[in-house]
Amino acid sequence: MTNFMALSHLLSVLFLLTTATTAAANTITIPLTPLEIKHASSDSYGYKLLNSLASSSLSRAQHLKSKSPIKTKTNSSSLSTPLSSHSYGGYSISLSFGTPPQLVTLIFDTGSSLVWFPCTAHYLCFGCYFPNVDPADISTFIPKNSSTSKLIGCKNPKCAWILGSEIACSQTCPSYMIQYGLGSTAGILLSETLDFPNKKFPDFLSGCSVVSTxxxxxIAGFGRGKESLPSQLGVGKFSYCLLSRKFDDTSVSSNLVLDMGSDSGNSTTSHVSYTTFLKNPTGADPAFRQYYYVLLRKIVVGTRRVKIPYRFSSPGSDGNGGTIVDSGSTFTFMEKPVFDAVAEEFIKQVGNDSRAPKEEIESGLRPCFKISGDKSVNIPKLTFRFKGGSKMALPLENYFAFYGNKSAICLTIVTENSVEPGISSTGPAIILGSFQVQNFYLEFNLAQEKFGFARKNCSGRQK
Structure with missing residues (x-):
């Protein structure tokens, strides 16, 4: 109860806000930047971290597969920004909002659309004691310090982007509440200026969250909704390169590049494999319409093709089935029949006698294989083949992780298990997570409706 009392009090404080606008310019690049935190770089993972990432990936899958995540409570230019990786599984960027600009750190997310930031000096975050994260250090936006902060009015079409056209209200757009699997956030909608070093975007719709769990x-939403950053800025394509997880919580970052304007998506990048985005299911819940669906035709383990039932490989008109690309998921999720077929193929080719049952229980991952002492195993390659013939051949470190003191390695793909039972069978059947595409260049060509990828050393450093 106290959470909701605090929320209603803080929301009422926010209704005292008001005000103005700004202008435009040219080329922008955004670093995907980390929080400056000391972190022991390593190629292996303790069982608590693996278990945490597996659990958060399953919770994320449950959120993406559930419906209605948002609820109400009553000429060519290029932008780039740094992108950084964190031990809780996300990648972040820093953006400036307001006049004068205030810098806030946001998790980069292709699986949702609203851009929201922790807001006001009274921002509350419950259960935010993540590894290397102190809630007191969370950067917050202070609307009263910006001359361009304005509440979104009830009649403003942008209010309906988030809350639907059927809402009943008198003056300001009602407050929102969004569920994110592990957590949630609630607040009100603002019109604000998004400020890049040489280009400003006035009247940018953003969420001012006053309480979260x-x-x-x-969150910087990069999904397909009207409220997403790419949609509001008219981005023709965006691309990024996800750092290896060994750079979690370090000062190393890669770039997120936004290509603007009508012609920005008309060119393709050399050495990049492409597959087309599928049309989003029209009869599905609106929550499923913001995802980036691709057609994963085949999963190959070694030289053996794993059969994927058609109902899982292609989304139906109801939004069930199919594969989406989600930067907000850490480990790839697969519906149990798909996962079981993939896991069984690994077990068959590596050998059941190499299994590490204790490590499987502790990490929440399976299969795990023993590699300590004189034990050596040959792990088959994992390849995803997409519509159009493009092949994503994963390096071993993208689908198996060393466990603890390197006594075992575990498959970093998750499915419903005894720890996280009852995951919805609705929504996407396969969620391609960020762990599997670390050290890959990824391109979302919105103008040509294509998804591109290529192996790349994202840090620019020698491995």
Missing amino acids: RQPAG
């Missing part, structure tokens, strides 16, 4: 930063 288990959200260590705000």
